[in-house]
Amino acid sequence: MNTELSGPGPATRDPGREPVGSGLDTAARAARHHTPVTATGLVVKVVLLGLVVGIAIWAAFPLVAAEHWAGLAVLAATTAGLCYLYLTRRHIPAKYLVPGTLLLIAFQIVPVLYTASTAFTNYGDGHRGDKNDAIVAIQTASVTQVPGSAQYPLSVATSGDPATGPLVFLVTDPASGAVSVGDAEGLRGLDAADVTVAPGGKVTAADGYTVLTFGQASARSQEITDFVVPTAGGALRSSGLSRAYEGKATRAYDAGCDCITDTETGQRWTADEATGSFVAADGDRLAQGWKVGVGLANFTRVLTDDNVSGPFLGTLLWNVAFALGSTGGTFVLGLGIALALHSPRMRGTNLYRMLLILPYAMPSFAMLLVWRDMFNTDFGLINNLFGLGVDWFGQEWSARFAVILVQLWLGYPYMFLVATGALQAIPRELTEASSVDGASPWQSFRAVTLPLLLVALSPLLISSFAFNFNNFNAIYLTTDGAPFPAENSRNGATDLLITYTYRLAFGGQGAEYGYAAAVSLFIFAIVAIVSAVSFRRTRKQEEVYS
Structure with missing residues (x-):
């Protein structure tokens, strides 16, 4: 029979000349994509991904509290992307590139961008927070003791290390005996079962706080003197290490004129949004201001001042x-x-x-x-x-x-x-x-x-x-x-x-x-x-x- 006229027979393959993309090549690729995962590798992967998710959940709370929804969306998308990447058998090169890229962004790009954004602001001493923070700071700093100011037994405490931890005031209302804790955010009541009060109203112990001894408080006397707790009627300040008084603010904010007025002298400082400060007519500027954008002012100052x-x-x-x-x-x-x-x-x-x-x-x-x-x-x-x-x-x-x-x-x-x-x-x-x-x-x-x-x-x-x-x-x-x-x-x-x-x-x-x-x-x-x-x-x- 003429083989040239006969139908096609079984294909003959030369093992030494296997074409690219053949079945053997496909099988090799499949084998590489399906490398068996050991028990140790699986445990490490689960632990690391769990740690990533835990950190993401921890970071989400302050973003939600500050209503930074864009940051929260980026955090959620990044966490979901990492979980997908390391739970799938695909995208092998990305598994090695992504950690380094994230570290590069976190420790190089973000600090550079933050520095660049800060360069266009007046951020610094006296200009750290927003306008409301500046108003509260100005009013509380002007608190003075006046005749009839309420007096409270005072214990100075902290929620951290006695030498460096943040200070709080533990005060007892002499009329009701109620104990309150005060910090920069204001006063809030404490449960009577959580505190121990000595005769005379001085708090000697409180759950969650370390009451400073006389020596520890003396070492931080300047901090205690400068510490102010805002209240509805003014602010709470220390008078020594064992007494506190609720004084009255001599400087008050008037939203109508967007200014600070001194009730004793009548002097007025008007808000200047361009510089983030309260400025008087004679040019006098209050030390406490707020953070605002100043454009190229910092750069021109370097070259022209x-x-x-x-x-x-x-x-x-x-x-x-x-x-x-x-x-x-x-x-x-x-x-x-x-x-x-x-x-x-x-x-x-x-x-x-x-x-x-x-x-x-x-x-x-x-x-x-x-x-x-x-x-x-x-x-x-x-x-x-x-x-x-x-x-x-x-x-x-x-x-x-x-x-x-x-x-x-x-x-x-x-x-x-x-x-x-x-x-x-x-x-x-x-x-x-x-x-x-x-x-x-x-x-x-x-x-x-x-x-x-x-x-x-x-x-x-x-x-x-x-x-x-x-x-x-x-x-x-x-x-x-x-x-x-x-x-x-x-x-x-x-x-x-x-x-x-x-x-x-x-x-x-x-x-x-x-x-x-x-x-x-x-x-x-x-x-x-x-x-x-x-x-x-x-x-x-x-x-x-x-």
């Missing part, structure tokens, strides 16, 4: 010089030592390397404090060893030289280590070939070794520059920004932008978080631009020497 722009630009120039000096100095010194120990004629290199990395092995914060004492004018090692009388941290340029010298000592071991590794990766045949061509050692280093080193080390140099640009510890632990000019106690000669920002945000003259956030965005922009330009040049360099 003479009291800010001058110190800011000077600090920026020193900041760049410090970062370049620290990075360049440590690189040159570390590379020089690495080249010396890389020579085949050098003996005892392992011992030298061990000794040279000692600064890198020691805690930097401890070494910074040691160096600070070494530069002490009167008993420091530097002056005593060389017979000098230099006030290192009392003069602008000597202080700057000192901090760069400290950074040189702390940073060169790192550059020495990375340069040593990069040198060992360069084939000796390249330098030997340049020598055969008649190049001197310097010409060989400049034309062959250094370009190849920079290809490998440029990313590390860029990251080192970014680190030194924001090297808070190097300044804070050695000079704390000193020396300071007489006319400006906020900005010192050795201050970096990061320490200047820290002093603005947490300084003793009052925190300005909005302004500090604006300065932080300037720092971010500068480092980002420098890093982007540097990485672009690094890629071009890699293309040339690849």
Whole structure:
């Protein structure tokens, strides 16, 4: 029979030439998707998902209380998505990518966005809450004792640690004997069965609270004096450690004029929504205000306010010089030592390397404090060893030289280590070939070794520059920004932008978080631009020497 005319027979398969997408390939994929789950893996998965759901439920309550429905929806969708992802056998790559992505969002993107949003507000001391909070604070702060003010036996207590926990007042009504607990939200009654009252009305114990002893209360006497409990008739304040009085507020809010009026002097402060403050006709401003958006005011203040722009630009120039000096100095010194120990004629290199990395092995914060004492004018090692009388941290340029010298000592071991590794990766045949061509050692280093080193080390140099640009510890632990000019106690000669920002945000003259956030965005922009330009040049360099 002519096989060419006969019907199609059974297909003949060549096992060595199985086509892509065949049944065997499909079976392999199916096997990968149906990997058996062990009992241990199942238990771990259930525990972790249960923990995620528990955290989500815990986080949902404050969102509901604050009526943040958008945040609640995001929380619910994220939790449901995680449960679906890890309860299904599909989406294997996403199972590994999602945790890192969520951590990136939580610890990188959200803080950056929050900082950026804060930069456009007046958030800081006196401007933390909303307008209603400011009104309550102004009224309660003006409470004074007047003739006929009600007096109460007082016990000071806390719901936490006696030394640091939040304070509450336990007061007893002398007429009815009822016991109430007062905090910043107001007074609320306590069940008589939950408290123990001594003769005279003083509370000695209360369920859920720790009554402070006389010594514990004395240690927090200033906090107790400043503590105010709002009441319907005014506010409750302490009179010593065992008595409290209900005083009257001398400043009251009038919704008709949207202003605060002093009932004793008649002075009036009108609400200014643009600045979030109550301002009088003569420009007097009440210390307590509220948080409002101020647009670009914080940014323009950095550039246009003479009291800010001058110190800011000077600090920026020193900041760049410090970062370049620290990075360049440590690189040159570390590379020089690495080249010396890389020579085949050098003996005892392992011992030298061990000794040279000692600064890198020691805690930097401890070494910074040691160096600070070494530069002490009167008993420091530097002056005593060389017979000098230099006030290192009392003069602008000597202080700057000192901090760069400290950074040189702390940073060169790192550059020495990375340069040593990069040198060992360069084939000796390249330098030997340049020598055969008649190049001197310097010409060989400049034309062959250094370009190849920079290809490998440029990313590390860029990251080192970014680190030194924001090297808070190097300044804070050695000079704390000193020396300071007489006319400006906020900005010192050795201050970096990061320490200047820290002093603005947490300084003793009052925190300005909005302004500090604006300065932080300037720092971010500068480092980002420098890093982007540097990485672009690094890629071009890699293309040339690849």
